[in-house]
Amino acid sequence: MCPTKQKMSNKTGQDEGEEQGFRRRLLSWFDENRRDLPWRYVDDPYAVWVSEIMLQQTRVTTVLDYYERWMKRFPTVEDLAEADLEEVLELWSGLGYYRRARHLHRAATTVVDEFDGELPQSVKGLKKLTGIGDYTAGAIASIAFGQVEPLVDGNVMRVIARYYAQDEDPKRGAGKRFVWDQAGKLVDPGRPGDFNQGLMELGSLVCTAKSPKCSECPLRRGCQGFACGDPTRFPPTATPTRQGPMRGRVCVIYRFSGGEAEFLLRRRPAEGLLAGLWEFPTVEVDGKSWPTLKDLRGWLSGEAETDQDRDLSKEFGEIEHVFSHRRLRVKVHQWDVSALHWPTLGKRWRWVSEAELSGVASSALMGKVKRLWTEQSEDRQQEIPVSQNG
Numbered sequence: 001m002c003p004t005k006q007k008m009s010n011k012t013g014q015d016e017g018e019e020q021g022f023r024r025r026l027l028s029w030f031d032e033n034r035r036d037l038p039w040r041y042v043d044d045p046y047a048v049w050v051s052e053i054m055l056q057q058t059r060v061t062t063v064l065d066y067y068e069r070w071m072k073r074f075p076t077v078e079d080l081a082e083a084d085l086e087e088v089l090e091l092w093s094g095l096g097y098y099r100r101a102r103h104l105h106r107a108a109t110t111v112v113d114e115f116d117g118e119l120p121q122s123v124k125g126l127k128k129l130t131g132i133g134d135y136t137a138g139a140i141a142s143i144a145f146g147q148v149e150p151l152v153d154g155n156v157m158r159v160i161a162r163y164y165a166q167d168e169d170p171k172r173g174a175g176k177r178f179v180w181d182q183a184g185k186l187v188d189p190g191r192p193g194d195f196n197q198g199l200m201e202l203g204s205l206v207c208t209a210k211s212p213k214c215s216e217c218p219l220r221r222g223c224q225g226f227a228c229g230d231p232t233r234f235p236p237t238a239t240p241t242r243q244g245p246m247r248g249r250v251c252v253i254y255r256f257s258g259g260e261a262e263f264l265l266r267r268r269p270a271e272g273l274l275a276g277l278w279e280f281p282t283v284e285v286d287g288k289s290w291p292t293l294k295d296l297r298g299w300l301s302g303e304a305e306t307d308q309d310r311d312l313s314k315e316f317g318e319i320e321h322v323f324s325h326r327r328l329r330v331k332v333h334q335w336d337v338s339a340l341h342w343p344t345l346g347k348r349w350r351w352v353s354e355a356e357l358s359g360v361a362s363s364a365l366m367g368k369v370k371r372l373w374t375e376q377s378e379d380r381q382q383e384i385p386v387s388q389n390g
């Protein structure tokens with residue numbers, strides 16, 4: 001508990017004048033310090049929507065190139081709705097959290113089919129679209145349509161929790177309600193989109209998680225977290241809830257054609273972990289026990305419909321990869337099938353050349369497997385390498 005925290009008669013202790021001061025100082029700071037980002041110069045709700053989805057859990061610097069490529073390929077919601085999901089995922093490849101791309105695609109179809117190509121303007125209407133929750137609805141409504149609606153992302157959560165020295169976890173229960181209520185009371189009625197972007201920008205550039213630059217902050221006057229002497233105490237750190245570990249075996253099946261390597265990829269099921277992405281055939285299980293080689297052979301026979309003899313006993317590496325909520329450790333095998341006649345492939349399988357591999361929608365884990373395979377190919381005398389998730 002912060003000893004200097006003001007007693008809050010109405011939960012906030014802020015009167016109307018203080019809220020106005022908060023808005024004025026924040027907007028004036030934003031006008032001078034806003035970053036020059038391409039989606040801030042378009043009058044297009046679809047572009048705002050795309051940028052907001054891409055920015056979730058992803059750095060601005062990473063999003064810039066993806067955004068430019070995306071808007072070039074799918075400049076309108078109709079272009080996106082008409083595209084194959086496969087192409088959408090390929091364009092998203094490397095950005096992570098692929099569910100965002102699938103949801104964008106599905107929601108674009110809904111906008112075209114049910115809303116005549118126009119995004120709903122209200123938070124309520126926007127939330128009917130797949131993949132649009134409270135945050136994204138608030139962002140589109142306020143930024144693209146000028147609606148006086150709040151939004152709360154990780155940055156806003158941190159600024160508000162510190163400004164009010166909020167002790168409760170802002171991700172759930174009373175703490176979450178408090179942050180949303182405050183964001184709703186503070187949002188500027190004249191410039192809601194700029195206000196919301198300013199609050200996020202302040203959290204990203206000044207009120208950063210580990211070392212807030214309070215001396216540069218326009219909200220320092222009135223900030224109770226600053227007055228307490230250690231604003232990083234707010235919000236309180238929540239213990240992450242993780243699901244249990246997983247173990248797996250990956251088989252890099254390859255052949256040489258005209259001197260170039262080709263790889264056999266399998267598409268993951270449409271639901272579940274890494275849904276719809278392409279991978280080197282992988283069998284995984286929950287828990288800390290490894291699937292056996294027999295499991296891998298049996299799985300390949302069933303899935304790839306081949307009963308060809310194979311020697312998969314040699315592992316050439318082990319990789320650990322941490323997803324947002326799971327830790328997967330895999331042993332990596334290889335199988336050179338250059339001399340074999342491969343059976344006809346079903347829809348969930350395809351051969352991909354080494355040059356094409358980087359453009360395929362696949363997870364970062366598969367990128368690590370490929371790098372390991374390349375290293376191993378370059379020096380077969382090398383000791384078995386062990387790669388850790390970086």
Ligand code: SF4
Nearest residue numbers: 207214217220223231
């Ligand atoms: S004064 Fe410091 S803690 Fe308060 S909002 Fe500004 S940067 Fe964050």
